Amino acid sequence: MKPSYLTEEAISSFIATALAEDIGPGDYSSLSAIPKGKTGQAKLLIKDDGIIAGVELAEQIFKTFDADLQIDLLVKDGDKVAYGDVGLIVSGASASILSSERLVLNCMQRMSGIATVTHSLTEKILHTKARLMDTRKTTPNFRLMEKWAVHIGGGVNHRFALYDMIMLKDNHVDFAGGIRQAIESCKSYLKANNLNLKIEVETRSLDEVAEVIEVGGIDFVMLDNMDYNTMREAVKMIEGKFKTEASGGITEETLVDVAECGVDFISMGALTHSVKSLDISLKAI
Known part of the structure; x- marks a missing residue:
């Protein structure tokens, strides 16, 4: 069960603010370099042993930025992961994947670090x-x-x-x-x-x-x-x-x-x- 503070409104507000901070008027690197209509796939690669956290959030970030992105979740929040594991595969517009990539990683890296230490000490x-x-x-x-x-x-x-x-x-x-x-x-x-x-x-x-x-x-x-x-x-x-x-x-x-x-x-x-x-x-x- 999710804690009471994890309302859809709170999560959506965080994502909107964070995306605005990172992208502003546009991700000009992706917009200028990636051909319009180009599609692709990317995998979330785990390069540490620990407890994964932020999977559910990552899916919502991708979907918020581009509702047409397809996310195949291969792990769930709280799972033990090891070096070389793949957490998810995201498919769709290449520019959308690149524009939302950093927010997903920033959240998941920090959340997973916290979850890993908490689990170990518990x-x-x-x-x-x-x-x-x-x-x-x-x-x-x-x-x-x-x-x-x-x-x-x-x-x-x-x-x-x-x-x-x-x-x-x-x-x-x-x-x-x-x-x-x-x-x-x-x-x-x-x-x-x-x-x-x-x-x-x-x-x-x-x-x-x-x-x-x-x-x-x-x-x-x-x-x-x-x-x-x-x-x-x-x-x-x-x-x-x-x-x-x-x-x-x-x-x-x-x-x-x-x-x-x-x-x-x-x-x-x-x-x-x-x-x-x-x-x-x-x-x-």
Whole structure:
């Protein structure tokens, strides 16, 4: 099932904007060099091992640019792929294939890199209850696709943006005058504006965890930059009253140790801001 943010309107809007950015008034290279009416085929060549993502998006990009293009999908989103595999074959007007090629590749390379890393890290913590989660540390105007890639790779999408969940981080708490003030003000605002949003509160110490427990009325507690012993103690204190999220500087090397502290979720900004794109190309047949 697709995440709720993946509406046809959102995807179509992204494609239209991205095509306009890349093509502008015209792809003059293709228009000038390719004879009018020339047709051909090209294959999507996988040149890395990993998890493929963006296949469905690629088909929609091709079809948006030229509805007469024919796409033969040979893999689906989430499939494991290896060097030498062919992801799809596109047939039709040669100029249309070339004009839409770069957007397809830019999206699929980055999405596949994200899905590959997400899948690999998720595999490492399957023996625990923890689920790997993304953050808002995404590329401006490409968040939709980056979070989609995390989902394809088996990760959990955290809030999509600032409007679909309340997260009271350290600066919110400090500016509000403390945890109690921040939570109570937040709940009053939600009630006054008839909003039904989940609330997460970031904590930096066991004292702050204790205060959140005392105030209550929230859904998630973030355990930020805590060492393993402190994190385990925090999970014990919370006793399942709220879901727990470990966050802050978590790496592939520390991921398993964090998961084994008993948290429900582990958020890693690196899933979307530090990945290497998968090597994929489009070659004429």
